Amino acid sequence: MSVLTRSRDLAGAAAAPAGAARRMRWWTPYAFLAPYLLLFVVFMVLPIGFGLYTSLHEWDISLPAKPFVGLANYAELFDPASVDGSRFWTAMRATGVFTLFSVPLLILLPLFAALLMNGRFRGRNLYRAVYFAPYVLGVAVVGFVWRYLLDGNIGLINHYLGLDVQWTTDVPPAWIALVGVTVWWTLGLNAVIFLAGLQDIPRELYEAAMVDGAGPAARFRSVTLPGLRPVMVFVVNATILASANMFGQSYLITAGAPADQTKTAIYLIAETGLRRFDMGSASAMSFILAGFLMCASALVFGAFRDRRTS
Amino acid sequence: MTAPAPRRVRRALLHLVLAVVAALYISPLVYMVLTSFKTRGAAGSTEPQWIPSPATLDAYREILNSPDSPILTWFANSLIAAVGHAALVLLTATPAAYALARLRFRGRSTIFAVIVATLFVPPVVLLIPNFLIVNELSWVDSLPAVIVPAAAGGFGVFFLRQFFITLPAELEEAAELDGADRWRIFTSIALPLAKPALVTLFLLSFLTNWNDFLWPIYVLLSPDSLTLPAGLGNFQSANTIRYDLLMAGAVIASLPVILLYLVAQRWVIEGISRSGLKG
Numbered sequence: 001m002s003v004l005t006r007s008r009d010l011a012g013a014a015a016a017p018a019g020a021a022r023r024m025r026w027w028t029p030y031a032f033l034a035p036y037l038l039l040f041v042v043f044m045v046l047p048i049g050f051g052l053y054t055s056l057h058e059w060d061i062s063l064p065a066k067p068f069v070g071l072a073n074y075a076e077l078f079d080p081a082s083v084d085g086s087r088f089w090t091a092m093r094a095t096g097v098f099t100l101f102s103v104p105l106l107i108l109l110p111l112f113a114a115l116l117m118n119g120r121f122r123g124r125n126l127y128r129a130v131y132f133a134p135y136v137l138g139v140a141v142v143g144f145v146w147r148y149l150l151d152g153n154i155g156l157i158n159h160y161l162g163l164d165v166q167w168t169t170d171v172p173p174a175w176i177a178l179v180g181v182t183v184w185w186t187l188g189l190n191a192v193i194f195l196a197g198l199q200d201i202p203r204e205l206y207e208a209a210m211v212d213g214a215g216p217a218a219r220f221r222s223v224t225l226p227g228l229r230p231v232m233v234f235v236v237n238a239t240i241l242a243s244a245n246m247f248g249q250s251y252l253i254t255a256g257a258p259a260d261q262t263k264t265a266i267y268l269i270a271e272t273g274l275r276r277f278d279m280g281s282a283s284a285m286s287f288i289l290a291g292f293l294m295c296a297s298a299l300v301f302g303a304f305r306d307r308r309t310s
Numbered sequence: 311m312t313a314p315a316p317r318r319v320r321r322a323l324l325h326l327v328l329a330v331v332a333a334l335y336i337s338p339l340v341y342m343v344l345t346s347f348k349t350r351g352a353a354g355s356t357e358p359q360w361i362p363s364p365a366t367l368d369a370y371r372e373i374l375n376s377p378d379s380p381i382l383t384w385f386a387n388s389l390i391a392a393v394g395h396a397a398l399v400l401l402t403a404t405p406a407a408y409a410l411a412r413l414r415f416r417g418r419s420t421i422f423a424v425i426v427a428t429l430f431v432p433p434v435v436l437l438i439p440n441f442l443i444v445n446e447l448s449w450v451d452s453l454p455a456v457i458v459p460a461a462a463g464g465f466g467v468f469f470l471r472q473f474f475i476t477l478p479a480e481l482e483e484a485a486e487l488d489g490a491d492r493w494r495i496f497t498s499i500a501l502p503l504a505k506p507a508l509v510t511l512f513l514l515s516f517l518t519n520w521n522d523f524l525w526p527i528y529v530l531l532s533p534d535s536l537t538l539p540a541g542l543g544n545f546q547s548a549n550t551i552r553y554d555l556l557m558a559g560a561v562i563a564s565l566p567v568i569l570l571y572l573v574a575q576r577w578v579i580e581g582i583s584r585s586g587l588k589g
Binding site: 024029032039040054121125126132133136139141143144145146159184189193195244245251252265275293 | 336338401410415418431523546571579
């Protein structure tokens with residue numbers, strides 16, 4: 001039966017291109033692609049090149065002269081004694097601190113939540129919907145609500161914990177606040193992705209492991225974790241990128257306070273390029289940040305490489 | 311008969327944990343809604359109260375009538391931007407994804423590889439140059455700036471291509487034998503079958519655009535052209551913090567997405583949880 005269907009699929013796959021080739025004019029596929037490719041070229045391909053070009057110039061949108069300066073923008077950023085350089089590395093440090101503390105929590109807690117919800121029981125979809133709900137709200141709403149709850153004088157958090165902590169203007173409390181809010185906001189996103197991954201693991205693997213006498217811990221190690229590997233690579237990577245792009249929480253809750261210590265790199269890039277219009281320096285910053293992010297992605301892919309095939 | 315007892319206890323414990331955490335989880339949003347009905351004094355009191363007494367619509371009245379916060383204009387702008395963006399994504403990504411999935415032509419694998427590669431480009435490198443390009447197009451401070459550039463992202467094409475690839479070839483072949491051209495096959499066979507994927511992509515694009523924050527606060531400038539998140543963000547930094555007004559604004563900004571979520575929760579969650587996994 002399965003052999004039969006497979007051979008029919010093969011025949012279908014072979015016949016389709018021949019039939020398509022007969023009827024299709026050569027330009028038809030390009031006509032299908034053209035509207036998207038126009039957007040893609042103008043707002044995706046062109047900007048990458050244009051950004052590099054900008055980073056090699058002294059570029060102020062309001063000045064007619066945009067002199068070529070070579071790598072001077074980069075050199076200034078790599079000089080920690082310069083004003084721009086010290087600002088930039090303070091911001092890179094903020095991005096690094098936030099990413100370092102938020103990513104492990106945003107992997108472990110959602111994985112735990114997904115394991116709890118992985119099973120058929122009444123109300124499962126309701127729990128899933130509740131945990132996911134904050135994520136649909138967007139950072140502006142989340143920022144306002146938590147700015148209120150974390151208010152040092154009238155906030156519920158200090159009130160219920162009996163504390164007198166300035167969550168929005170002191171470090172390290174500000175870091176705890178920013179990481180905590182982000183975990184609350186996006187936990188559900190990673191949890192539903194893990195949950196979908198868990199449900200794709202074939203039941204037979206668990207049954208086989210049980211026949212072999214594997215307990216729950218052994219089944220988790222030998223079936224669940226390997227089965228989640230592709231999902232894990234995706235989630236870790238996407239979470240690192242999202243954390244390293246953290247902007248709204250810092251903008252709305254701490255406004256970078258105290259003394260720009262919670263001002264993240266992307267926040268500084270936006271302020272430098274789009275408020276002070278020093279676009280050459282801001283572009284250079286964005287390429288340095290992107291370099292770090294691509295290294296992080298490469299490390300993640302390396303760490304989760306399938307050891308059986310390599 | 312002995313086995314079910316511990317299992318029932320375990321199950322009850324699981325429910326208890328999930329329910330308590332769920333209640334805590336949703337409480338900030340409940341507090342937001344309740345606070346929007348408080349008086350200015352009650353919202354700023356050091357003795358927090360949950361139930362507003364007296365309950366009032368003052369905050370809504372004030373934020374709706376204040377000249378500093380043309381919130382209905384922001385709401386309309388957000389709606390136009392989110393619908394326009396989602397429609398643009400569907401109009402451009404759908405035929406492109408169909409071609410990449412179902413048609414054979416020179417350059418297909420290269421084009422697809424380049425689109426997928428840009429999914430790995432950190433979006434921060436696009437921020438400054440896209441502002442310059444939008445400025446060249448004279449779109450700064452107008453809605454096309456928040457509608458168009460983000461539609462260049464490869465996600466929609468990638469997402470729909472995964473769907474079109476799974477369509478059985480037999481349906482298209484039958485139509486071809488009947489003499490239908492490619493465009494007809496696309497519109498009359500592939501599109502109807504793709505409806506669930508198209509609805510999901512529309513919802514995800516709408517949500518992303520409605521909630522977008524960084525780009526609109528820098529590319530929209532005058533009060534009348536802002537979207538809701540951008541307007542409320544400026545409103546917060548411009549005023550001594552009035553939490554009653556902010557919570558009323560936050561409720562107004564959340565209403566459409568909460569309604570959408572209540573109606574289409576399954577689609578949103580399934581769409582998001584499956585979107586990154588295949589491929």
